Amino acid sequence: MPVFAKGEIENLSLADWMNKYHPMLVHAKKIVVLGCGSGVHLTEILNQFPHMVIEVLEFQAELFEAWKKNDRRGENSQQVGLVSEKTASRKCLVLDFKPAWGAHAIDYALISATLRDVELGTIKDICRNISISNQGQEAKIWRALRELVR
Amino acid sequence: MKILVLSLLRLGDIIQHAELIPAMRKAYPEADIHFLVNQSFMQAQQVLPEIKNWHCLDRKFIEQVLVEQAQSPRAAFDHLQDLVNQLNGLKFDLIMNLTHNMFSVRLMDLLAAPDKRGAAFVDGKKIAFSNPWLNYFNDHYAETGGSRFHYLEILHRSMDLPFLPPRRQRARKSGPIYLQVLTADEKKNWGLGNFLKLKNDLQIQYPNQKIYAICSPSEKSLVSKFFSDEEIVSPSLAEAVDLFKEGRLLITGDTSIQHLAVRSGIPILSLFLGSADPIKTSPWLVNPTIISSSAGCSPCRASQKCSQASHICAQSISVNQVLATALQMLAGQLEVTKHIGTEQVVWRTYLDQVKLSDSVKSEKNSVDIHIDRLSLKIEEISKVIFGQISQQQAQQMAQEIKSEINLFKDNFPEMSDSVLSLDRSYEFLDRSFFEFLKMLRAGIKEMYALQQIRKSMAAQSLNSALSPEVPRE
Numbered sequence: 001m002p003v004f005a006k007g008e009i010e011n012l013s014l015a016d017w018m019n020k021y022h023p024m025l026v027h028a029k030k031i032v033v034l035g036c037g038s039g040v041h042l043t044e045i046l047n048q049f050p051h052m053v054i055e056v057l058e059f060q061a062e063l064f065e066a067w068k069k070n071d072r073r074g075e076n077s078q079q080v081g082l083v084s085e086k087t088a089s090r091k092c093l094v095l096d097f098k099p100a101w102g103a104h105a106i107d108y109a110l111i112s113a114t115l116r117d118v119e120l121g122t123i124k125d126i127c128r129n130i131s132i133s134n135q136g137q138e139a140k141i142w143r144a145l146r147e148l149v150r
Numbered sequence: 151m152k153i154l155v156l157s158l159l160r161l162g163d164i165i166q167h168a169e170l171i172p173a174m175r176k177a178y179p180e181a182d183i184h185f186l187v188n189q190s191f192m193q194a195q196q197v198l199p200e201i202k203n204w205h206c207l208d209r210k211f212i213e214q215v216l217v218e219q220a221q222s223p224r225a226a227f228d229h230l231q232d233l234v235n236q237l238n239g240l241k242f243d244l245i246m247n248l249t250h251n252m253f254s255v256r257l258m259d260l261l262a263a264p265d266k267r268g269a270a271f272v273d274g275k276k277i278a279f280s281n282p283w284l285n286y287f288n289d290h291y292a293e294t295g296g297s298r299f300h301y302l303e304i305l306h307r308s309m310d311l312p313f314l315p316p317r318r319q320r321a322r323k324s325g326p327i328y329l330q331v332l333t334a335d336e337k338k339n340w341g342l343g344n345f346l347k348l349k350n351d352l353q354i355q356y357p358n359q360k361i362y363a364i365c366s367p368s369e370k371s372l373v374s375k376f377f378s379d380e381e382i383v384s385p386s387l388a389e390a391v392d393l394f395k396e397g398r399l400l401i402t403g404d405t406s407i408q409h410l411a412v413r414s415g416i417p418i419l420s421l422f423l424g425s426a427d428p429i430k431t432s433p434w435l436v437n438p439t440i441i442s443s444s445a446g447c448s449p450c451r452a453s454q455k456c457s458q459a460s461h462i463c464a465q466s467i468s469v470n471q472v473l474a475t476a477l478q479m480l481a482g483q484l485e486v487t488k489h490i491g492t493e494q495v496v497w498r499t500y501l502d503q504v505k506l507s508d509s510v511k512s513e514k515n516s517v518d519i520h521i522d523r524l525s526l527k528i529e530e531i532s533k534v535i536f537g538q539i540s541q542q543q544a545q546q547m548a549q550e551i552k553s554e555i556n557l558f559k560d561n562f563p564e565m566s567d568s569v570l571s572l573d574r575s576y577e578f579l580d581r582s583f584f585e586f587l588k589m590l591r592a593g594i595k596e597m598y599a600l601q602q603i604r605k606s607m608a609a610q611s612l613n614s615a616l617s618p619e620v621p622r623e
Contacts, residue, residue: 024220027211091225117222126223135273137260141230143274144256145223148209149216 014040018048021095025049028093032057032083032115034108037100039067042080046073055083055092057111059104085111123149151181154242156257156268158187158207158249162406162431164194165413167248169302169434171200173311178244186237196388197410207233234260246309250287267309282501283308296449297430298494307501316434319417321482322398326360327352328383328416330402331376332369337424337456338403340464342376347469348401348476349377355477359398364390364407399479401472408433417479421472423463425452439484441467441475517565520558521597524572527551528590535587548579551590568600569593 018041025031025045029052033042036058045052058064064082068074083089094115101108113119120126127146130139153174157167164187174183184203187194189211195204208229215226238261245261247254247268258270269288270277279285287304291297306313331345349361363377367384374382385393390407394400394414401419402408404426411418412433422428422442427449432438442448443463450457478484527550534544555573559566575589 021220024214024218027208027214091222091228093221093225095220115222116219117224118219120223122219123216123223123226132274137231137234138227140256140260140274141227141234144253144260145212145216145226145230147251147253147256148212150252 014044017041017097018044021093022048024093025052029053030089031055031093031095032088033095033097034112034115035097035100036060036064036067037097039064039071039074041095041097042067042074043071046071046080052079054080055088056080057083057085057088057108058100059107063100085114088115090115090117151178151244152184152240152242153178153181154184154186154205154237154240154245154261154263156186156245156247156249156254158209158251158254158257160406161191161194162409163248164191165198165406165409166302166431166434167305168198168201169316169412170248170305170309170311173306173314176312176314181244184240184242193387196386197391197413205233205237238262248305248309250291281308281310286497286501291430297427298497299429300432300434301430302434316436317412317415318436319412319415319433319438321417321479321484323482325396325398325416326362326393327399327401327476327480328393328397329361329363330365330400330405330407331363331373332365333403333405333426335424335452337450337461337463338405338422338426340403340421340423340467341461342373344464344467344469344472345401346376348472349381351469351473352476356480364393399476401476404431419472419476419479421467423448423461423467424456425450439475439479441472443467517562517601520554520561521594521601524551524554524558524597525594527554528587528594532587532591535584541583544583548576548586552576565600568597571596 025048031045031052032055033045034057036042036056042054042056045054056064061082064074068080074080088111092115094112096108096112098105098108123142123146126142130142155167155170157164164185167185171183174181182203183201184205185198185201186205186207189206189208192204192206195201212226212229215221216223234257242261242263244265244267245258245263247258247266247270250269255269255271255276258266258268259272259274267281268284269279279288283304286299287308291301291304302316303313305311329345329349331342333339345363349363352359352361361381362383363373363381364383364385365373370382370384383393387410390410391414394411394416397414397416399419400408400411400416401421402411403421403423408418408420412435418433418435418439420428420433420438420440422432422440424443426442428440428442430449432440444466445458445462447457448463456463475484527547530539531544531547531551533539534541539547551572555569558569571593572590575586575593578585578589
């Protein structure tokens with residue numbers, strides 16, 4: 001289970017958060033953002049990536065509604081929508097906005113881990129679990145990926 | 151014919167790999183050539199118009215997913231799977247692995263084609279290299295201390311492509327002089343101070359000569375400490391090609407810009423320091439002009455830090471030395487003689503001999519098998535003379551012999567002439583069966599004789615490994 005460093009939530013600035021995810025956002029077309037809060041990060045993402053499709057997971061739906069009133073782009077449901085744990089897209093870029101997690105921090109952390117398939121482990125773990133005799137396409141693809149990050 | 155080239159290294163390598171395309175065209179004139187490159191280097195398509203079909207692997211995305219784990223690893227899996235399925239859907243006839251690293255070897259295991267050349271796995275197992283040049287590439291290429299062969303010569307020969315000699319550079323009388331003042335590797339840099347002194351000394355000799363320092367936009371702040379803004383150009387790849395087409399001279403380290411410049415015909419003076427190997431990655435020219443470090447540790451390993459207390463590589467190449475060579479090039483007076491070392495000759499002869507004996511052996515088996523089969527059938531059909539088989543049976547055998555002749559011509563089109571007599575015998579088939587048989591027997595004897603001549607000529611061609619190559623104009 002992920003553990004937060006002390007002060008991690010309170011001290012994170014929006015600029016730092018965007019800097020952290022920016023290299024990955026460049027390649028993404030669709031993202032899942034965990035935590036809405038005031039939505040400043042959603043606004044900033046849409047400012048920098050106007051065509052990004054965003055799924056927002058927020059336990060307090062009214063927070064999302066309040067943000068939509070402030071930022072009209074939120075009303076384009078094709079582009080920005082509220083999702084639940086069950087409907088959130090897997091395999092998308094998952095952005096944790098921890099300042100908004102509050103009392104639901106543990107729940108968000110578990111959902112984040114699930115969406116990112118953390119239990120699969122690293123690519124090294126995945127390849128370790130593939131039998132040497134397995135020469136199916138899936139096994140070969142994992143082994144090829146392993147070479148890219150050696 | 152569709153060919154896929156795996157070119158998953160850096161920009162300079164992609165530009166060099168494109169130099170193999172004339173050889174591919176010579177071997178396969180109608181081929182549709184595709185290149186697979188890293189997404190980061192897709193801008194290469196601006197400067198390599200001879201490559202019409204590009205595919206890309208987003209290595210950076212895959213690394214981010216797998217290392218930073220901001221997404222499920224399945225996103226990386228899906229990306230590679232989609233790429234593999236897309237490439238397999240195009241049904242390539244030939245795939246050449248010019249990348250020669252572990253990832254490319256595993257990628258070859260995922261891609262389907264009747265002919266695959268280069269390092270590859272088959273169901274996770276390394277396949278033995280049938281080409282001795284490929285063996286050499288695998289075993290010796292990464293050695294330090296100086297290579298025996300140019301990278302492109304090794305690739306030509308290990309991919310079973312006809313070896314086409316490099317381009318020839320000619321002096322130019324006008325245009326700007328360009329100085330590529332930095333490389334991607336600190337060890338390969340001659341020094342901005344040296345380049346500035348060189349520029350000033352050249353200007354004294356040629357007061358009206360325009361001289362520019364070339365660098366990337368990110369390097370400009372560093373370079374501007376030595377050169378004024380008016381003296382610096384930061385072109386894109388395509389713009390660099392246009393500049394070089396009109397340029398008079400390029401003085402550069404071992405960079406991708408150097409390989410790009412080869413294509414534009416600008417005379418090049420290369421400075422090889424650090425890990426830059428003047429034999430392995432010199433400009434692909436008949437007689438490249440190179441000044442290399444005399445430091446005993448050069449060329450060193452690319453991945454290691456410099457082992458010396460100071461950059462003795464750069465110190466061993468004086469500004470006066472570079473200036474003198476540049477002045478000779480500008481005056482069109484430089485004659486560069488390419489020295490072919492004994493070791494190189496011996497290795498080349500050995501590798502070609504191993505390859506030749508293998509190919510002669512396998513070809514011998516194929517041609518001889520055809521000739522033997524034809525011979526047997528002709529002996530069989532001749533039994534009609536003694537009444538041992540009926541005319542009807544003989545007619546049927548005649549058609550089988552015809553099919554065998556056509557099969558031989560399909561497999562060995564270059565030897566079609568050797569079956570001319572056999573082909574002509576069929577003109578007699580309707581008129582006189584016995585004349586037909588006589589021509590068949592004469593024809594097969596002719597084929598045997600021609601095959602013997604070919605075998606002795608193949609043995610003699612070993613000597614051609616020692617004769618000088620004819621430069622390409």
